[in-house]
């Protein structure tokens with residue numbers, strides 16, 4: 001793979017810096033182009049520098065674009081590991097199909113990522129809870145107005161050293177149930193990691209933050225009755241020993257952390273149900289004292305305990321606002337596999353060669 005070197009590298013954040021999420025970017029990026037008739041071509045590593053775009057470029061107007069989120073971790077033996085990247089490439093191509101973006105060769109993307117990671121190894125942060133976040137993206141680059149699928153695309157991967165997703169780290173989060181706005185509808189794009197989904201969620205997110213909440217808990221668009229997800233995390237509830245997560249009905253993003261948690265829980269003897277779960281059922285369990293735990297799962301936030309849910313102006317505290325044992329088991333196991341301090345019985349760690 002072609003590597004275009006830069007003459008001067010950036011200053012890296014010093015060890016111990018509170019990285020936050022998505023504030024720092026590394027020296028290089030992977031890019032490849034698509035042109036109708038020619039297909040995907042020109043895969044290379046180049047300096048991560050601003051690019052000029054014509055303001056009539058399709059992506060700016062119609063949001064025909066998709067992204068992914070992964071993390072790379074420095075292992076105790078000095079190697080680099082990525083958590084289940086094959087799952088992300090496959091999902092990205094499913095998102096591409098939904099958005100009329102031509103599927104890309106997954107082996108080229110993986111080779112590009114691994115070449116990039118080897119080049120940027122010194123950017124992988126090593127403080128506890130930190131990782132190198134990986135953001136593959138595809139945007140429509142044809143310069144033309146008119147609502148049609150583009151004939152040109154840019155695929156890129158940028159990297160960002162990150163700390164915890166929430167400012168308060170592993171402290172349980174506070175969610176507010178949204179029963180006015182909706183995130184996704186059946187037949188819509190909720191299943192795809194496409195750009196517009198996140199723009200559509202920001203209004204509710206801002207209103208939640210103004211009220212002192214971390215995130216919105218979305219309900220189904222039709223009846224505003226069933227729990228869907230959090231918008232960057234899938235949701236799990238532990239009710240009377242049963243671990244419940246909303247079934248993937250079409251409007252929920254099929255999380256890879258979600259899938260991994262289900263497999264781990266089942267293999268450790270837990271009863272896991274993927275089914276419809278109404279907000280009334282969750283809150284009735286809280287009142288009855290059988291809602292043992294609630295948590296969200298996602299690459300950015302890993303496993304995030306939920307300490308409080310507000311619904312129609314009533315606050316419901318979960319597990320005394322503390323992290324519960326199932327949440328802790330999953331957090332310890334997933335991060336142990338990611339950071340290489342636990343064995344990897346499922347082959348989830350992809351070591352960069």
Ligand SMILES: *Cc1c(COP(=O)(O)O)cnc(C)c1O
Pocket residue numbers: 069193229230231232233234253254255256257258297298299300
């Ligand atoms: C990315 C994302 C998730 C989490 O998916 P992971 O594969 O676990 O990172 C959940 N919900 C939404 C809406 C997302 O965009």
